[in-house]
Structure formats: structure tokens, C-alpha cells
Amino acid sequence: MPFVLPDELQQKQLALREFMDAEIVPIAEEKDRKGPLSYSENIELFKKLVPLGYIRAFNPKDVGGLDTTYLERAVMAEELGRAWGALVVTLDTHAGVIEMIARFGTKEHKKKWAEPGTRGEIIGSDMVSEPSGGSDQTQFKTTAILNGDHYIVNGTKMWVTNAVQADVGILTAVTDPEAYAADPRKGVISLIVDRKESPWKVRDIPFVGCRSGNTGYVEFENLKVPKENLLHNADEGYKHQLLARTWFRINIAAMGVGGMQACLEESIAYAKKRVAFGKPIAGFQLVQELISDMAMDTDILRLLVYRASCLLDKGIRSDIEQAMSKVFCGEAAVRVSHKAIQVFGARGLTTDEGYKLERFYRDSIMGGIGEGTTQILKLLIGRRLTGIQAFI
Numbered sequence: 001m002p003f004v005l006p007d008e009l010q011q012k013q014l015a016l017r018e019f020m021d022a023e024i025v026p027i028a029e030e031k032d033r034k035g036p037l038s039y040s041e042n043i044e045l046f047k048k049l050v051p052l053g054y055i056r057a058f059n060p061k062d063v064g065g066l067d068t069t070y071l072e073r074a075v076m077a078e079e080l081g082r083a084w085g086a087l088v089v090t091l092d093t094h095a096g097v098i099e100m101i102a103r104f105g106t107k108e109h110k111k112k113w114a115e116p117g118t119r120g121e122i123i124g125s126d127m128v129s130e131p132s133g134g135s136d137q138t139q140f141k142t143t144a145i146l147n148g149d150h151y152i153v154n155g156t157k158m159w160v161t162n163a164v165q166a167d168v169g170i171l172t173a174v175t176d177p178e179a180y181a182a183d184p185r186k187g188v189i190s191l192i193v194d195r196k197e198s199p200w201k202v203r204d205i206p207f208v209g210c211r212s213g214n215t216g217y218v219e220f221e222n223l224k225v226p227k228e229n230l231l232h233n234a235d236e237g238y239k240h241q242l243l244a245r246t247w248f249r250i251n252i253a254a255m256g257v258g259g260m261q262a263c264l265e266e267s268i269a270y271a272k273k274r275v276a277f278g279k280p281i282a283g284f285q286l287v288q289e290l291i292s293d294m295a296m297d298t299d300i301l302r303l304l305v306y307r308a309s310c311l312l313d314k315g316i317r318s319d320i321e322q323a324m325s326k327v328f329c330g331e332a333a334v335r336v337s338h339k340a341i342q343v344f345g346a347r348g349l350t351t352d353e354g355y356k357l358e359r360f361y362r363d364s365i366m367g368g369i370g371e372g373t374t375q376i377l378k379l380l381i382g383r384r385l386t387g388i389q390a391f392i
């Protein structure tokens with residue numbers, strides 16, 4: 001595992017940082033404050049980022065992707081996260097959905113969704129969680145029952161990133177309620193739902209953070225989905241979902257590294273210019289303690305993320321390492337953004353003079369919930385270490 005990134009990746013990281021500082025950082029603050037971006041604003045940003053490798057990094061070459069390493073993807077998420085965390089959530093959720101279609105879909109699926117998705121021309125969403133089941137995936141109520149050449153879908157999905165605007169979604173649903181009741185790893189399929197052929201009902205759920213993103217409460221009432229849109233059959237659905245989760249977790253942690261890095265940089269710059277009692281506050285030992293703590297948390301998370309990514313690149317089992325990076329992120333990102341606000345004093349709590357710490361603080365709270373809560377992931381780690389299941 002590299003403690004220093006390979007030269008080529010370091011150069012790429014520098015180039016990304018320069019681009020973000022020039023093109024994304026200046027617009028993030030104002031746009032995020034206004035709430036969910038419009039469909040065309042999202043597509044415009046996708047198109048801006050695709051030439052740098054975003055979205056394409058996730059996808060295999062046959063659909064126009066770059067198939068880059070997980071380490072490189074992590075560095076990319078870190079740099080975008082340093083600029084605008086909400087955009088990482090929107091963009092990488094889309095990229096992950098398109099990746100699943102590109103890797104597991106048929107030739108027709110790839111042509112119809114993975115190719116335009118890789119070019120950033122459409123928006124994707126991943127429809128898994130339900131009002132009755134977030135952590136507890138034995139409680140899915142959404143069903144997709146085959147009827148002739150269509151599945152008939154009924155149910156509700158909740159907290160679905162991008163669903164308000166998405167052109168395409170991957171929907172996880174129970175197709176064999178009996179098999180699912182006997183074993184929740186069975187009887188579940190994934191369907192590709194295309195908004196044009198199967199329009200779903202959706203409203204936005206406002207969140208405390210990631211305000212420029214949109215989050216759907218999605219309702220399906222006798223929605224017809226063509227049977228050829230089956231992505232994962234009842235034996236594969238659960239397995240493939242788990243596979244996707246592994247990377248999504250590291251990705252959120254990588255975005256956290258970027259947010260923490262931004263908090264650290266902002267705090268150092270502010271502490272050097274803010275004067276109290278006749279000298280810059282950076283000269284006070286207790287302010288330096290805040291800054292040192294932030295730097296250590298950021299570095300620890302970065303190392304956890306790089307380790308988990310490198311293990312994935314080598315094909316080595318790394319569920320514990322993935323979970324550790326996400327758990328640490330969920331707690332450390334809140335700690336670091338809170339400390340940054342402390343360095344700024346009252347200016348950390350407001351956007352009035354253009355400071356942005358409050359955004360990083362609001363966004364950081366999301367990290368302990370999406371893609372497996374901190375508690376659930378600690379239980380996964382505990383189960384591997386002790387061999388004892390403590391979920392129920």
C-alpha cells in the first residue's frame with residue numbers, strides 16, 4: 001500500500017485540485033444554499049466533470065469508461081469532496097448505478113443506459129431503502145410480480161438519492177414473497193426502471209445537509225416494467241447489491257477525507273489571519289491543538305480509505321477495512337468540521353461573510369447514516385472479529 005501516491009496519480013490529483021479550485025469551489029457555496037439543483041444544472045456539471053474522468057472512472061471500457069483503480073476513484077472523490085460534498089453524492093450515486101448496469105446488464109441494457117450514463121447525459125438512482133426497512137433489509141414490502149411480459153411493481157422507496165430527477169433507476173424488489181420470508185437473501189430481484197416507460201411518483205425529502213442534491217420518496221402503484229429490464233435475478237439480487245455497497249462505502253469515506261481537508265485548510269488560513277489579544281489566533285496553543293487534532297483525523301481517514309481501496313484493487317477481501325473507513329468517517333468528519341467551526345468562532349456558524357464551515361458541518365452528519373449506519377457497520381466488524389452475530 002502506498003504511503004505516497006504513485007507519481008502519475010499525484011499529478012492527476014494536483015490537476016483535479018486546480019480544476020476544482022477554479023471551476024467548482026467558486027460556485028458550490030451559492031448553489032448549495034439555494035437547494036436542489038435543477039435537472040439541467042446537474043447534467044451541465046456532469047458534462048463538465050466527465051472529461052476529467054468522473055463517472056467514466058467507474059465504468060468498463062466497452063461502454064466508454066476508463067475502468068480505473070479504486071485508489072484513483074478514491075482520490076477523485078476526495079478532490080471533489082474537498083470542493084462540494086453534495087455533488088459527490090449526486091454524481092457518484094449516478095456513476096455507481098451506471099456501473100452496475102455496465103457490469104451486470106445485457107448488451108441492450110448497456111446501449112440504452114450504460115453508454116449515455118457514462119457520458120453524463122442521463123441521471124441514475126439506486127432504489128433500495130424503504131420506510132419500513134433501511135438497516136433492516138428483511139422488511140422490504142415493495143414487490144415486483146411477473147405478469148406476462150411485464151413485472152407489476154407496487155410499493156414505496158425512501159431516501160433515494162437523485163430519484164426526483166433520475167431518468168433511470170435500479171429498483172430492488174421482492175419477486176417471490178415466500179422465498180423472501182424464509183430467507184431474506186432470496187426472492188429479491190433488481191429491475192432497471194426507465195422513467196419514460198415506467199414513470200414513478202416522487203417527491204423530494206429535504207435533508208439538513210447536501211442541500212443541492214435531491215432525495216426521493218418514490219411510490220409505485222401497479223407500475224409496469226418490461227421483463228427484459230431484469231438486471232439481477234432472484235438468486236443474484238442480494239449478492240450484487242452487497243458488491244455495490246462495498247465500493248459505495250469507501251467512496252463516502254473518500255468524500256469525507258476531502259471535506260475534512262477543506263476544513264483543515266480553511267482553519268489554518270483563518271487562524272493565521274484572525275487576530276485576538278494582539279496576535280494571530282494560530283499562535284495560541286489551544287488553537288494549534290484544534291488544528292493538530294483535525295490534521296490527525298484527516299490523515300487517519302485518508303490512510304483507511306487508501307488501504308481499503310488498495311485491497312479492493314488487489315481483489316483481497318476487505319469488508320472490515322471498508323466498514324472501518326466508513327465508520328471512522330461518520331464520526332471523524334463531524335469532529336473535524338465541528339473543530340473548524342470552533343476555530344472560526346461565530347463566523348463558523350454563519351454564511352454571512354461567505355465562510356462555508358457550516359455547510360461542511362451539515363454535510364458531515366450524513367456520513368454516519370447513508371450506505372450502512374455506523375452502528376450496523378460496527379456490528380459487521382464485530383461479527384467478523386468474534387464470529388458472533390449481534391444484529392438481532
Ligand SMILES: Cc1cc2nc3c(=O)[nH]c(=O)nc-3n(C[C@H](O)[C@H](O)[C@H](O)COP(=O)(O)OP(=O)(O)OC[C@H]3O[C@@H](n4cnc5c(N)ncnc54)[C@H](O)[C@@H]3O)c2cc1C
Nearest residue numbers: 126127128129134135159160161366369370371373375391
Ligand atoms: C445521504 C443519504 C443518502 C442515501 N441514499 C440512498 C439511496 O440512494 N438509495 C437508498 O435506497 N437509500 C439511501 N439512503 C438510505 C440509507 O441507506 C438508510 O438511511 C440507512 O440504511 C439507514 O436506514 P434508516 O434511515 O431507515 O435507519 P434505521 O434502520 O431505522 O436505523 C435507525 C437507528 O437504529 C440503529 N439500528 C438499526 N438496527 C440496528 C441494530 N440491529 N443494532 C444496532 N443499531 C441498529 C441504526 O444504526 C440507527 O442509528 C440514503 C441515506 C442518506 C442519509
